[in-house]
Amino acid sequence: MDKKSAVIEKQARLQEVEALLKAPAAAPLAPLPREVLVPEARQQTPAVRQRATRPDGRLHGLGQTKYIDDYYLPGMLYAKIKRAGIASARILRIDTSEALKMPGVMAVITGKDVPCNSFGPSLKDQPVLADERVFHAGDGVAAVAAVTEQIAAEALEKITVEYEPIRPVLDPLESLQLETPGLHAPNPNIYGHKVIRKGDVEKGFAQSYRIFEGSYRTQMVEHVPLEPHASVATWDANGRVTIYSTLGRITLGRADISRTIGVPMSRVRVIATVVGGNFGGKNEITTEPVLALLAKKTGRPVKCTFTRPEEFLASTTRHPLVMDYKTGVTKEGKILARQIRLVLDGGAYCSWSETTLGKACILSAGPYQIDNLYAEAFVVYTNKTMTGAMRGFGAPQVCFAYESQMDDMAKALGIDPLQIRLTNALREGSLSPTSQKLHSVVVRETLLQAAQRFGWNEDGGGNGAQS
Amino acid sequence: MKRRGRGIACMWYPIGFTVAANPSAAVVKINEDGTATLLTGTVETGQGSLTILAQIVAEELGVATEDVHVVSADTDTTPMDTGAIASRTTYVTGNAARLAAEKAKEILFEVAAPVLGVKADQLEVSDHKIQVKGFPQRNIHIGDIAERARGVNGQPPIGSASFNPATVALDPETGQGKPFATYVYATQIAEVDVDDETGEVEVLRIAASHDCGTPINPMLVEGQVEGGISMGVGFALEEEMLFDGEGRLRNPNLTNYIMPTSLDMPKVEVDIVDSYDPTGPFGAKGVGEPTCVATAAAICNAIHDAVGVRITSLPATAEKVWAALQAKRAQEPRQLAAGA
Numbered sequence: 003m004d005k006k007s008a009v010i011e012k013q014a015r016l017q018e019v020e021a022l023l024k025a026p027a028a029a030p031l032a033p034l035p036r037e038v039l040v041p042e043a044r045q046q047t048p049a050v051r052q053r054a055t056r057p058d059g060r061l062h063g064l065g066q067t068k069y070i071d072d073y074y075l076p077g078m079l080y081a082k083i084k085r086a087g088i089a090s091a092r093i094l095r096i097d098t099s100e101a102l103k104m105p106g107v108m109a110v111i112t113g114k115d116v117p118c119n120s121f122g123p124s125l126k127d128q129p130v131l132a133d134e135r136v137f138h139a140g141d142g143v144a145a146v147a148a149v150t151e152q153i154a155a156e157a158l159e160k161i162t163v164e165y166e167p168i169r170p171v172l173d174p175l176e177s178l179q180l181e182t183p184g185l186h187a188p189n190p191n192i193y194g195h196k197v198i199r200k201g202d203v204e205k206g207f208a209q210s211y212r213i214f215e216g217s218y219r220t221q222m223v224e225h226v227p228l229e230p231h232a233s234v235a236t237w238d239a240n241g242r243v244t245i246y247s248t249l250g251r252i253t254l255g256r257a258d259i260s261r262t263i264g265v266p267m268s269r270v271r272v273i274a275t276v277v278g279g280n281f282g283g284k285n286e287i288t289t290e291p292v293l294a295l296l297a298k299k300t301g302r303p304v305k306c307t308f309t310r311p312e313e314f315l316a317s318t319t320r321h322p323l324v325m326d327y328k329t330g331v332t333k334e335g336k337i338l339a340r341q342i343r344l345v346l347d348g349g350a351y352c353s354w355s356e357t358t359l360g361k362a363c364i365l366s367a368g369p370y371q372i373d374n375l376y377a378e379a380f381v382v383y384t385n386k387t388m389t390g391a392m393r394g395f396g397a398p399q400v401c402f403a404y405e406s407q408m409d410d411m412a413k414a415l416g417i418d419p420l421q422i423r424l425t426n427a428l429r430e431g432s433l434s435p436t437s438q439k440l441h442s443v444v445v446r447e448t449l450l451q452a453a454q455r456f457g458w459n460e461d462g463g464g465n466g467a468q469s
Numbered sequence: 470m471k472r473r474g475r476g477i478a479c480m481w482y483p484i485g486f487t488v489a490a491n492p493s494a495a496v497v498k499i500n501e502d503g504t505a506t507l508l509t510g511t512v513e514t515g516q517g518s519l520t521i522l523a524q525i526v527a528e529e530l531g532v533a534t535e536d537v538h539v540v541s542a543d544t545d546t547t548p549m550d551t552g553a554i555a556s557r558t559t560y561v562t563g564n565a566a567r568l569a570a571e572k573a574k575e576i577l578f579e580v581a582a583p584v585l586g587v588k589a590d591q592l593e594v595s596d597h598k599i600q601v602k603g604f605p606q607r608n609i610h611i612g613d614i615a616e617r618a619r620g621v622n623g624q625p626p627i628g629s630a631s632f633n634p635a636t637v638a639l640d641p642e643t644g645q646g647k648p649f650a651t652y653v654y655a656t657q658i659a660e661v662d663v664d665d666e667t668g669e670v671e672v673l674r675i676a677a678s679h680d681c682g683t684p685i686n687p688m689l690v691e692g693q694v695e696g697g698i699s700m701g702v703g704f705a706l707e708e709e710m711l712f713d714g715e716g717r718l719r720n721p722n723l724t725n726y727i728m729p730t731s732l733d734m735p736k737v738e739v740d741i742v743d744s745y746d747p748t749g750p751f752g753a754k755g756v757g758e759p760t761c762v763a764t765a766a767a768i769c770n771a772i773h774d775a776v777g778v779r780i781t782s783l784p785a786t787a788e789k790v791w792a793a794l795q796a797k798r799a800q801e802p803r804q805l806a807a808g809a
Contacts, residue, residue, distance in 0.1 A: 044535040047596045049527035050751050053688035054534040056520045058513065089716025139717050170716040198644035219782035221709040226728055250512050251552030256544045274542035277553075280514035281700070282758075285554050314710060314721035357555075360487035360639075360648065369481035369654055377644075385716045391554060393697070397482055397762045398704055402783060405478040405766035409773060419477050419770070428481065428654075436639060438647040442746040442754070444680045445654045449479055451740045452656040452678035456475070464475035464774045469662050 070232035117264035125352035138350035140315030170385035206339025206374030210330025229278025282391035318390030353390030362396025474775025478766035483649035494548035503612030510550030531594025572628025668791025682754035701764020
């Protein structure tokens with residue numbers, strides 16, 4: 003670079019600096035961007051049918067949502083629950099003395115410390131902490147409150163429980179055969195039974211062109227919410243307990259907590275903050291009474307958050323079903339009669355089994371007009387994780403059965419799967435299996451719309467074509 | 470070799486409890502500026518129900534969703550609610566919230582009637598205004614009336630109401646009766662690829678057509694359908710709690726209990742069918758649970774379409790599909806190769 007151009011460059015830079023020095027302190031007003039003033043969906047009227055965003059969405063997105071596990075109250079202790087680890091047994095002795103000696107352990111309780119050690123939405127067959135009998139491996143037998151989670155977990159190892167094992171019953175069909183009183187005395191083994199009878203199935207089968215029979219089974223699954231069950235209990239000096247909990251049903255929860263800990267409802271406050279997924283799994287109390295009792299005993303707030311294994315072992319799950327279907331149809335695929343037997347594996351405790359039993363039984367016919375129907379459903383105890391409310395209450399199970407059979411019938415009769423469903427679908431004013439006159443029925447509309455969206459009638463899809 | 474199949478499944482599902490009473494109560498307080506607060510005992514469990522309830526109250530009061538703040542899930546401050554269960558929040562709690570808003574609105578109408586020189590029953594709400602039916606130019610801002618209700622009439626606009634679905638008990642012998650107030654319907658069609666050598670199933674796409682009555686918030690309905698389908702895919706293909714002979718759970722963890730991740734999600738195409746239920750709030754029913762009902766059946770029908778095996782027990786794991794394919798091949802008459 004020669005001297006001359008260097009001078010020119012230097013001068014240019016000086017001019018730039020000078021211009022900057024002369025510039026006003028505040029930037030000049032830029033012309034406003036042209037905005038189209040359309041309010042957000044949240045700000046529009048009418049409000050219904052708007053794709054309004056959720057006010058909690060911003061908090062979730064920014065990581066600012068406070069879940070129960072984020073709560074810390076001054077002086078708070080951490081609770082852990084000792085799980086039985088054996089599916090069926092009589093409890094002979096629980097020794098908590100070694101755990102109590104551990105530094106940092108503030109309290110240990112067992113079922114004997116629970117004022118009313120039973121709860122449940124219909125049958126009150128579930129203990130807060132098992133004290134005489136273990137009905138499944140996830141039963142809690144003792145609870146520890148300690149200054150850290152780790153000390154509480156270590157203290158569980160120091161608790162010794164002596165069991166007299168009893169042969170577990172694991173298969174629902176075996177449980178169905180067991181005589182009363184069965185494994186869960188004094189309750190009968192079959193603790194729920196439902197029948198739906200409409201028309202005359204024998205007559206319907208007699209008139210049928212063909213009869214199809216099928217047996218179907220479904221498995222036990224967990225809700226797996228991202229946020230595990232968690233709660234914090236804290237008492238005030240007036241003898242009022244406040245429980246922050248991941249409950250989806252605070253009204254029932256308060257009633258159960260009040261009853262089990264023996265405190266009037268007016269002295270129990272339940273606050274369910276933001277719940278990080280429920281799917282039916284957080285519809286009843288789990289550790290809340292235990293925490294309330296530990297907090298009372300220690301005079302300090304107590305928190306417990308389930309581990310992931312505890313979600314599987316100690317919360318409710320979906321009922322496995324054994325389903326037998328017998329269906330009589332005409333040559334054109336019209337269903338004339340259907341006979342159904344459902345056996346629900348209820349697990350160790352009743353929980354929401356009665357509701358599941360009812361819904362499964364009523365829905366088992368499918369969204370079809372069937373004049374002759376006989377559906378019978380049983381729910382039985384087994385020594386497995388209890389089953390309860392889970393998204394669908396028996397409906398995903400029976401839908402798997404009735405829709406599998408529907409396709410088998412269509413194939414055998416040479417009818418398109420869409421057509422056989424349209425032939426049988428409920429219509430406006432149809433009578434349900436319980437002879438309820440149905441309104442705003444749109445089965446056919448959903449069938450046709452889904453078929454159109456999918457391109458059902460277009461060639462080239464499916465039928466085992468190489469892809 | 471991968472083989473393609475498609476399967477259809479439809480379903481019906483009720484809203485609310487089976488016969489048993491499952492009421493919800495709600496309180497709506499209209500503030501002095503025309504915004505409102507809803508008190509409800511239901512719990513937001515991630516599904517967006519509080520937004521739906523805010524939209525219902527806003528619609529009834531003629532204001533925007535953002536103008537309604539929802540206080541929920543505190544037994545000390547919020548009224549009784551049966552809770553976030555049985556796909557009942559939009560229908561049952563929604564009806565209670567709408568009725569509570571209607572009662573609060575009636576107080577506003579009483580205050581506004583002499584101001585606008587008409588009877589209270591000649592008034593309606595629209596876009597933050599109380600106006601005379603048929604004469605929308607004769608109107609007054611809802612905030613002005615709410616302030617007047619407090620400051621002049623001494624009548625704060627607060628409404629409370631409850632709702633319980635109408636049912637008839639089932640006959641114990643025959644099960645006949647009216648267990649639910651209303652039902653929703655849906656169809657899902659799945660497209661899958663099945664590897665006929667390994668039994669592995671990949672769900673490619675699902676067309677889901679759902680009825681929820683009036684979609685109070687179509688975006689949240691779509692969210693429910695997509696979430697329900699993810700649960701349905703897990704139920705169909707992967708998830709299973711396995712017990713040993715002693716009744717101990719063998720896979721109580723997410724390493725051995727396999728559930729779908731976002732990578733396993735098929736393409737989901739959601740349609741909301743035209744539907745209106747006169748018994749629901751603004752014609753709405755519900756959508757929560759039904760979204761996961763038909764998925765497994767549709768996928769298993771698609772597997773059958775692809776490779777001709779009927780899976781009769783869930784989940785349809787690769788091992789199970791492979792075993793069924795082996796069994797099917799064993800039964801098929803062996804064909805001699807050409808020229809042999």
